[in-house]
Amino acid sequence: MAILVTGGAGYIGSHTVLYLNQQGEEVIVLDNLQKGHIDAVQNAKFYQGELKNESLLDEIFTSNQINSVIHFAANSLVGESVEKPLEYYENNVIGSYHLIKKMVEHNVKNIVFSSTAATYGNPVKVPIQENDPTVPTNPYGDTKLAIEKMLKWADGAYGLKSVCLRYFNAAGADPEGKIGEDHTPESHLIPIVLQAALGQRENVAIFGDDYPTEDGTCIRDYIHVLDLAAAHYLALKKLHETEESGVYNLGNGTGFSVKQVIDTCRKVTGKDIAAIMATRRAGDPAVLIASSEKAQTELGWIPKYPTLEEIVSHAWNWHKHHPNGYQK
Ligand SMILES: NC(=O)c1ccc[n+]([C@@H]2O[C@H](COP(=O)([O-])OP(=O)(O)OC[C@H]3O[C@@H](n4cnc5c(N)ncnc54)[C@H](O)[C@@H]3O)[C@@H](O)[C@H]2O)c1
Numbered sequence: 001m002a003i004l005v006t007g008g009a010g011y012i013g014s015h016t017v018l019y020l021n022q023q024g025e026e027v028i029v030l031d032n033l034q035k036g037h038i039d040a041v042q043n044a045k046f047y048q049g050e051l052k053n054e055s056l057l058d059e060i061f062t063s064n065q066i067n068s069v070i071h072f073a074a075n076s077l078v079g080e081s082v083e084k085p086l087e088y089y090e091n092n093v094i095g096s097y098h099l100i101k102k103m104v105e106h107n108v109k110n111i112v113f114s115s116t117a118a119t120y121g122n123p124v125k126v127p128i129q130e131n132d133p134t135v136p137t138n139p140y141g142d143t144k145l146a147i148e149k150m151l152k153w154a155d156g157a158y159g160l161k162s163v164c165l166r167y168f169n170a171a172g173a174d175p176e177g178k179i180g181e182d183h184t185p186e187s188h189l190i191p192i193v194l195q196a197a198l199g200q201r202e203n204v205a206i207f208g209d210d211y212p213t214e215d216g217t218c219i220r221d222y223i224h225v226l227d228l229a230a231a232h233y234l235a236l237k238k239l240h241e242t243e244e245s246g247v248y249n250l251g252n253g254t255g256f257s258v259k260q261v262i263d264t265c266r267k268v269t270g271k272d273i274a275a276i277m278a279t280r281r282a283g284d285p286a287v288l289i290a291s292s293e294k295a296q297t298e299l300g301w302i303p304k305y306p307t308l309e310e311i312v313s314h315a316w317n318w319h320k321h322h323p324n325g326y327q328k
């Protein structure tokens with residue numbers, strides 16, 4: 001039996017495909033390559049196409065023996081979603097609707113869904129627990145919450161079992177350096193700081209230093225991309241064993257401010273990275289830190305690379321050797 005990975009040519013998807021290969025699983029990838037890279041897909045049957053292409057989904061589900069789906073494909077940038085909310089509802093919510101509809105029709109009963117810390121909005125407390133209020137501060141988080149709800153109702157009506165994984169900030173790269181992070185244009189903090197370390201940018205702009213945090217900059221919980229990959233595999237196992245749906249946070253439980261991330265990158269790279277102050281980016285909550293106790297207890301998930309130094313080192317290894325990402 002095979003696992004269908006949507007968005008498997010993207011950053012987290014490609015690392016998960018690599019991890020699934022290492023576990024001996026057969027993997028099929030669907031990606032429209034709007035953001036992904038074909039060279040990031042290791043050892044999987046590849047379909048280039050859209051989530052909303054129902055006839056393509058029919059072909060994928062009929063010509064392969066798929067018993068589970070891991071669903072990464074989405075638009076996923078907080079700032080962009082504030083500027084282009086309708087694109088986010090169309091690609092994320094409507095795209096997922098077509099996928100879920102086709103899963104139900106083809107009797108595929110298990111899905112692991114990429115949700116996000118952005119479903120919480122400004123947390124009422126940190127570390128955040130799964131049953132804390134979900135009040136997104138940006139359209140992106142709202143689309144992910146809508147998909148979680150669609151999955152919940154689909155479980156009740158059709159017995160479609162889902163695990164929604166609310167990841168905090170994915171970072172790092174394959175420790176062996178085979179694949180890494182390449183978003184174009186790049187908007188994520190760690191790759192931007194490392195591009196500055198490589199001299200590809202003059203400096204890093206810090207988006208706001210007037211947040212209610214110790215140094216005034218936003219605090220995030222950075223989690224290694226391969227630890228996320230491992231959690232998907234554990235989530236699938238749990239779905240097969242228990243046939244119960246669930247929602248889990250995935251983070252390390254430690255927060256780092258933007259300034260602390262830049263300092264760690266300076267330390268790891270040995271480069272003098274210039275930073276300038278800029279205004280706040282719309283939609284950013286001040287602090288996001290996970291409690292992942294539930295994932296640890298119920299999925300048996302233990303992050304293998306929990307320190308920010310390791311995460312940045314693996315990212316730096318990738319960026320140093322692939323300064324232009326997947327571009328030849
Ligand atoms: N990067 C993070 O820190 C983070 C944190 C929390 C949640 N997530 C979620 O994880 C998932 C993966 O994130 P990522 O950083 O790897 O993003 P990414 O942009 O690198 O990967 C998404 C992939 O999906 C593909 N895609 C998008 N829309 C599609 C569509 N309609 N049909 C087919 N393919 C489509 C893109 O081409 C891309 O390869 C997303 O759902 C995102 O919301 C990411």
Ligand SMILES: O=c1ccn([C@@H]2O[C@H](COP(=O)(O)OP(=O)(O)O[C@H]3O[C@H](CO)[C@@H](O)[C@H](O)[C@H]3O)[C@@H](O)[C@H]2O)c(=O)[nH]1
Binds near residue numbers: 078207284288
């Ligand atoms: O040039 C930059 C880029 C980012 N930031 C700040 O750095 C922090 C992290 O930003 P970024 O790396 O863009 O990640 P987030 O906006 O926190 O979002 C990521 O993490 C979320 C979960 O927390 C996911 O849902 C999103 O998909 C993923 O992009 C934020 O405070 C940004 O304002 C800067 O100050 N300067």
